Amino acid sequence: MSEELSGNVLVAQSGGPTTVINASLAGVVTEALNHGCIEEIYGGLNGIQGILTEDLVDLAEESQQVIRGLRYTPAAALGTCRYKVKRSEDFDRILEVFKAHNIRYFFYIGGNDSQDTADQISKLAQERNYELRVIGIPKTVDNDLPVTDHCPGYGSVVKYISTTIKEMALDHEAVGQHDFVSIVEVMGRNAGWIAAGATMAKRRNQPEDPPHIILLPEIAFDSERFLYLVQESLKKNRYCMVVVGEGLVDTDGNYVAAASQADSFGHAPLGGAAEYLRQLVEQRLGGVRVRANKLGIAQRSAAHCSSQADNDEAYMCGVAAVEAAIAGESDKMVTLVRTESEQYGCETGLTPLSGIANQVKPLPATWINEDGVSLSFQFHKYASPLIQGEVEVPFENGIPEFVTISGNQIAKELAPYQLG
Amino acid sequence: MSEELSGNVLVAQSGGPTTVINASLAGVVTEALNHGCIEEIYGGLNGIQGILTEDLVDLAEESQQVIRGLRYTPAAALGTCRYKVKRSEDFDRILEVFKAHNIRYFFYIGGNDSQDTADQISKLAQERNYELRVIGIPKTVDNDLPVTDHCPGYGSVVKYISTTIKEMALDHEAVGQHDFVSIVEVMGRNAGWIAAGATMAKRRNQPEDPPHIILLPEIAFDSERFLYLVQESLKKNRYCMVVVGEGLVDTDGNYVAAASQADSFGHAPLGGAAEYLRQLVEQRLGGVRVRANKLGIAQRSAAHCSSQADNDEAYMCGVAAVEAAIAGESDKMVTLVRTESEQYGCETGLTPLSGIANQVKPLPATWINEDGVSLSFQFHKYASPLIQGEVEVPFENGIPEFVTISGNQIAKELAPYQLG
Numbered sequence: 098m099s100e101e102l103s104g105n106v107l108v109a110q111s112g113g114p115t116t117v118i119n120a121s122l123a124g125v126v127t128e129a130l131n132h133g134c135i136e137e138i139y140g141g142l143n144g145i146q147g148i149l150t151e152d153l154v155d156l157a158e159e160s161q162q163v164i165r166g167l168r169y170t171p172a173a174a175l176g177t178c179r180y181k182v183k184r185s186e187d188f189d190r191i192l193e194v195f196k197a198h199n200i201r202y203f204f205y206i207g208g209n210d211s212q213d214t215a216d217q218i219s220k221l222a223q224e225r226n227y228e229l230r231v232i233g234i235p236k237t238v239d240n241d242l243p244v245t246d247h248c249p250g251y252g253s254v255v256k257y258i259s260t261t262i263k264e265m266a267l268d269h270e271a272v273g274q275h276d277f278v279s280i281v282e283v284m285g286r287n288a289g290w291i292a293a294g295a296t297m298a299k300r301r302n303q304p305e306d307p308p309h310i311i312l313l314p315e316i317a318f319d320s321e322r323f324l325y326l327v328q329e330s331l332k333k334n335r336y337c338m339v340v341v342g343e344g345l346v347d348t349d350g351n352y353v354a355a356a357s358q359a360d361s362f363g364h365a366p367l368g369g370a371a372e373y374l375r376q377l378v379e380q381r382l383g384g385v386r387v388r389a390n391k392l393g394i395a396q397r398s399a400a401h402c403s404s405q406a407d408n409d410e411a412y413m414c415g416v417a418a419v420e421a422a423i424a425g426e427s428d429k430m431v432t433l434v435r436t437e438s439e440q441y442g443c444e445t446g447l448t449p450l451s452g453i454a455n456q457v458k459p460l461p462a463t464w465i466n467e468d469g470v471s472l473s474f475q476f477h478k479y480a481s482p483l484i485q486g487e488v489e490v491p492f493e494n495g496i497p498e499f500v501t502i503s504g505n506q507i508a509k510e511l512a513p514y515q516l517g
Numbered sequence: 518m519s520e521e522l523s524g525n526v527l528v529a530q531s532g533g534p535t536t537v538i539n540a541s542l543a544g545v546v547t548e549a550l551n552h553g554c555i556e557e558i559y560g561g562l563n564g565i566q567g568i569l570t571e572d573l574v575d576l577a578e579e580s581q582q583v584i585r586g587l588r589y590t591p592a593a594a595l596g597t598c599r600y601k602v603k604r605s606e607d608f609d610r611i612l613e614v615f616k617a618h619n620i621r622y623f624f625y626i627g628g629n630d631s632q633d634t635a636d637q638i639s640k641l642a643q644e645r646n647y648e649l650r651v652i653g654i655p656k657t658v659d660n661d662l663p664v665t666d667h668c669p670g671y672g673s674v675v676k677y678i679s680t681t682i683k684e685m686a687l688d689h690e691a692v693g694q695h696d697f698v699s700i701v702e703v704m705g706r707n708a709g710w711i712a713a714g715a716t717m718a719k720r721r722n723q724p725e726d727p728p729h730i731i732l733l734p735e736i737a738f739d740s741e742r743f744l745y746l747v748q749e750s751l752k753k754n755r756y757c758m759v760v761v762g763e764g765l766v767d768t769d770g771n772y773v774a775a776a777s778q779a780d781s782f783g784h785a786p787l788g789g790a791a792e793y794l795r796q797l798v799e800q801r802l803g804g805v806r807v808r809a810n811k812l813g814i815a816q817r818s819a820a821h822c823s824s825q826a827d828n829d830e831a832y833m834c835g836v837a838a839v840e841a842a843i844a845g846e847s848d849k850m851v852t853l854v855r856t857e858s859e860q861y862g863c864e865t866g867l868t869p870l871s872g873i874a875n876q877v878k879p880l881p882a883t884w885i886n887e888d889g890v891s892l893s894f895q896f897h898k899y900a901s902p903l904i905q906g907e908v909e910v911p912f913e914n915g916i917p918e919f920v921t922i923s924g925n926q927i928a929k930e931l932a933p934y935q936l937g
Contacts, residue, residue: 114691143693172687259916264818267592271534273563390813398684401822484915495904496679
């Protein structure tokens with residue numbers, strides 16, 4: 098057991114929001130209140146940016162209703178940033194702010210860039226003999242953080258996309274149209290985790306179940322083969338549902354969606370991978386009707402269709418981060434560990450931050466079927482537990498009612514700071 | 518009171534599906550079972566097309582679970598069609614099929630094309646002295662049928678779109694990005710009812726609430742004014758959320774999305790109004806990041822986020838259609854009638870089919886604010902009751918579980934028929 102460390106907590110959120118990043122925040126705040134050695138609980142506005150500019154708010158002052166409401170409120174209640182801390186004066190400043198507000202516990206909820214930042218802050222504090230415990234909390238819809246079995250945020254986006262695909266497929270079947278191709282573009286610039294997740298819409302994991310073709314960034318796009326598969330599906334199913342990850346690349350490793358940027362006529366770039374495929378099918382397959390959907394940011398903010406399992410795990414990560422720090426851990430990220438047994442179970446673990454930073458976990462190649470456009474039963478087994486249960490979101494007047502923090506700002510102690 | 522008419526019921530669905538067209542079907546079947554004069558309850562597969570080809574199924578044989586499940590199953594359980602009955606031999610055939618199966622009650626759930634077909638069938642039966650009662654049941658997400666206060670299907674699409682916009686806006690605010698424009702394309706080729714509905718996402722109907730700009734097909738698109746409004750919104754709100762109806766037209770009345778079809782380089786047409794606007798903003802406003810979403814068919818099939826009020830009314834229309842026919846009415850469409858009082862109430866009425874066919878109800882001009890990109894409180898008052906309540910959809914293994922009819926086909930009595 099380590100010695101008790103008295104002082105204040107600072108928690109911040111970073112990167113692209115998810116539907117459960119606020120659940121992790123709620124976990125941190127709720128657990129922090131359980132420990133006498135923690136004096137104040139501060140939130141940094143807009144991630145590291147607000148820490149640099151000393152924009153801190155008092156989270157202990159927030160009402161219980163608000164902290165409870167964070168459990169189902171999407172996006173990021175504290176705001177996030179994509180500010181990349183690189184300059185040494187930035188790190189000096191962060192430590193100055195920490196000292197000025199007696200921050201002894203720092204929790205950073207984010208993806209791998211954020212974990213890298215947390216790692217560097219932790220190492221600097223050690224170097225300067227400033228006692229600080231730093232714990233990272235994973236979050237990303239992309240599910241591409243290493244070590245952790247999966248990332249909070251991923252299960253919910255898979256649930257939303259699968260639900261949407263299943264509903265759309267019923268519509269396509271009802272209309273009963275011959276030669277109709279429906280293309281849905283989902284997120285995932287570097288890995289196909291999200292696109293792969295759409296396979297959960299399949300009723301029995303059979304090829305004839307929609308979605309019929311899943312295009313992953315992991316498999317170089319071959320237009321001839323794609324058009325062949327579309328035609329085969331049209332023959333068998335009358336319609337063809339295609340899911341495409343936004344990061345689909347050609348054999349040269351270039352994004353297909355960027356293809357028209359090279360267009361010598363100076364046309365604006367295409368609107369994405371789905372739009373590219375729509376044009377391709379329309380131009381190459383006569384008499385085929387094509388519709389493209391682009392779910393965009395809707396998919397990562399759809400709290401109304403988010404996964405209870407994902408939400409619970411995100412909250413659990415927040416709680417585990419505080420427990421670990423209190424127990425003397427530092428410079429670690431919380432991980433989700435799948436327990437080995439017949440039934441799915443999930444516990445938290447810890448891993449050094451240095452092993453997370455700038456690493457990416459690819460979709461295992463063995464989980465992609467030989468056809469390159471569908472997923473194996475191993476993927477189904479992996480993803481199924483992550484989408485279980487429905488988060489209950491309160492509706493008021495017909496639309497969801499979310500919470501916002503009142504965000505009472507802490508008095509600034511330092512001179513203003515110029516962001517780089 | 519009219520004389521009791523003994524015979525069989527035929528019900529069919531037509532046009533683009535909605536999340537509640539099956540609720541109307543459930544209403545017809547459930548109410549039909551209450552009346553002794555009704556002998557059999559048949560469903561026509563794929564709308565009028567299946568009636569022509571004598572593809573009828575026995576709906577009384579379906580389990581209670583399935584009929585109950587239709588209340589929350591999107592799309593159209595019987596299938597729909599867009600087959601336009603025009604030829605006189607088609608009408609002759611329909612009557613032949615009706616006679617062969619002793620159909621005395623015909624219920625057609627659909628938009629104005631379908632009501633036109635129903636009207637013609639009704640008139641032909643009268644002319645030929647075949648006793649038949651024909652009642653149309655309204656359905657369309659477009660909300661553009663005349664006479665009826667609103668159309669089953671509309672409230673649910675508004676609920677889904679408003680929910681999505683509200684969730685996306687939280688994401689945009691959390692990221693806190695300057696100069697970010699988010700464009701969401703929604704359905705509505707001829708009228709702005711759906712795009713207008715996105716205003717329900719506004720918390721207090723204030724201009725600074727997202728969506729900031731609603732582009733309606735009713736207002737000719739002026740790109741200079743649009744770019745000005747985007748810039749104003751960016752100044753005030755840091756980001757700008759635009760909702761655009763797919764049917765946005767320029768001052769010449771041409772779809773903006775079709776603009777590039779005139780492109781002399783032979784490029785494929787643009788992917789829609791949102792994509793058009795995305796390119797416009799990117800080309801004209803420097804340093805602005807733009808993202809486009811196209812919800813497409815997802816919006817009309819999103820049972821997981823559908824309106825209980827809408828669903829109840831759709832069911833009620835099915836019940837009312839049977840009651841009216843039993844009472845001797847024919848050649849009418851069921852309407853929804855808003856009761857005049859402080860609190861919203863809704864009853865059903867009847868209107869001649871001939872007054873529905875090929876008529877379109879425009880969004881009242883007085884409900885569009887002078888700025889042309891926002892809606893008045895009258896619209897809010899109109900739409901608010903239609904999105905109340907959340908339909909509970911059962912989930913199994915993390916995704917919605919819907920029903921399908923087993924569809925036991927009735928033996929064919931006639932020779933095959935060649936569709937025109």
